[in-house]
Amino acid sequence: MSVTVASTAASSIERAVDDIIKQCGGISPNTVLFFASSRYDPASISRAMHDAFSGAQVIGCSTAGEIVSGRVMKDSIVAMAFDDRTIESVACSVVTDVASPDSLADAVRDLEEKIGTPLRDLDFQKYVGIILIDGLSGSEERVMDRLGDLTDVTFIGGSAGDDLNFQSTYVYLDGAAYTNAAVLALLKPVGEFDIIKTQSFRTLDTVLVPTKVNEERREVLEFNNMPAALAYARAVGVSVKEAPKRFMHNPVGLVTGDDFFVRSPRQIEGDSIFFYCMVKEGMELALLESTDIIEDTHNAVEEKVRQLGRASALINFHCILRALELEEKGQSAEYGSLFADIPTIGFSTYGEEYIGHINQTSTMLIFK
Amino acid sequence: MAGKIKQMIEKIIEERSNGNEVLKSTTRTKLIIKGYNPDTWTSRSEDDPTKIAELKQIARDMGVNL
Incomplete structure (x- = not known):
């Protein structure tokens, strides 16, 4: 197994992280992505996840609900661990102030130094970016616009949430928690990957x-x-x-x-x-x-899996407005079940990123 | 004078995509999000100096020499 999915609803950070470690026991990951309810203290959960997977690049953010293979969850943590059979290399940086163009430039420079190549020269068919960004900053458009200027590599991701409290959201990297910030992760997958963008x-x-x-x-x-x-x-x-x-x-x-x-x-x-x-x-x-979120999502995922031949992992950045609509209609469980056969994690976002900043959409990164 | 804006948009798309159809489509989308839909500008569109200046800046930001 080169990708492992974990989830926990344990209320203490210590127990929650122990749960995740146990579920990821069969893998030596180089990359761990996690999405955690805002009920977990940001600084503590970031530090604990980093310490638990010290050999890996650990990135994450706070959420407004979580998704794991087959289930929609709340007040939980979901995580996905990749080893070098799925992700050949990963480089991460943090935009410490999303309102500042200089901060974005610094983060891009940091990424370029880590990979030894200007982002502009990267092959968009070999690399993909993940962006996790403060969902209350109102800065997503400017960050995505500038990233799109600088590279042909697709950056896909979501705006962090805080369980509809609208107080503060956090992104996590290297054991630290940041607000008014964005984490950029540049992945070089071993095999094919693709993007799903679906809105109903x-x-x-x-x-x-x-x-x-x-x-x-x-x-x-x-x-x-x-x-x-x-x-x-x-x-x-x-x-x-x-x-x-x-x-x-x-x-x-x-x-x-x-x-x-x-x-x-x-x-x-x-x-x-x-x-x-x-x-x-x-x-x-x-x-x-x-239109119908369940039917449209089912069709979009099925079509992409058919094109790829199989799916080894899927990351779903799922708009909170879609999550609320599904909840209102009593369809959350049915939505979760759409991902029962694919190792999946995701979260309910305050905005979705793909080329630009979007609403009421799910953007998904899928690995063959 | 007319048509310069359309020319600039097409040049940005050509330069950034380097003939790749996927990048052509992505660059078109990026321009639409920036407020420059290639389909709404034609060879008869008026050469608005403000829009031309904006597009020159967009080209610079995108690393394209017009």
């Missing part, structure tokens, strides 16, 4: 163009030269007061050819709508309508 919406004919925005605040003041809240309410056929009830089922999507990147409205304030990610003035955004 179809595009409608209605297009909303932001004509006045405040990008920094993720605020749209006007759509189609009308007050944003009014334009959105009209588009979905309800009053402004009723409009927030439609946010989850009718977000908007930035169409990119055959695909789209979901932008989810968060709340109405005055005439404005605040989003969970930035939208730019002049972007054409299609109104979306929700």
